[in-house]
Amino acid sequence: MKTILFIHGFSAKKEDNAYLLDYLEKKKGIRLKTFTLPGHTEHGVAKITYDKWLEKAEEELCKIRKDTKQIILIGHSMGGAIATILASKYKEIEKLVLIAPAFTVGSLVQNREDIKDLFLRKEHPFGTGFEGVLQKIFTVPFKEVKEVRKVAHLAHASLEKIECPVLFLHGTIDQVVPISSSIEVYAKIKGEKQFTILTDVRHQVFKSAKKEEVARYIYSYIVGGIHFKLHRKEHI
Secondary structure (H helix, E strand, O other): OEEEEEEOOOOOOHHHHHHHHHHHHOOOOEEEEEOOOOOEEOOEEOOOOHHHHHHHHHHHHHHHHOOOOOEEEEEEOHHHHHHHHHHHHOOOEEEEEEEOOOOOOOOOOOOHHHHHHHHOOOOOOOOOOHHHHHHHHHHOOHHHHHHHHHHHHHHHHHHHHOOOOEEEEEEOOOOOOOHHHHHHHHHHOOOOEEEEEEOOOOOOHHHOOOHHHHHHHHHHHHHOHHHHHHHOOOEO
């Protein structure tokens, strides 16, 4: 049985990736594990240092290592950076899935229409994603954002040590972490790798209109072999 350890992003809430987690939990032959990073609550992020995030993630991984050697790491945003650090250290990691990984932090590029719609309280079927960005600007202390940058720096330093296959997924209109960041990092991975572009998808991938298709795609990658070869795509 394959065990998946999912690591959420900075100031993320459970519902941000609920669709993917629910989808994978229903699949046979997969055991899904996740946890909440220190300092994270439903209301924001408390005063914390980056080393506490890394310690907790490593602790959760070590618990899994006692029961199985078939471990797949999936990380979203800052969770992707943390997963990269772990994969560089533990060579038994079978696969690494990076969803809009935060190797660059602090990009708040957004189109004018989204900002206007936000203040006019215009609703979108899946949200613009910018609401969450504004909330983080006003509720998350700058010191904690600096801690995220430290994680990103360590993740960059870990890239050359990655030996397992890696799947990158990144939206073309990500307003938090630009897709150019993943493209740059992808080029530095020396081993087996796949980059799949999510067209017209923002940072919160599993709140987008393509959440079901992306979840299916990730599952096909986890299963691997001919199953993934038949579903492999450069664009979704």
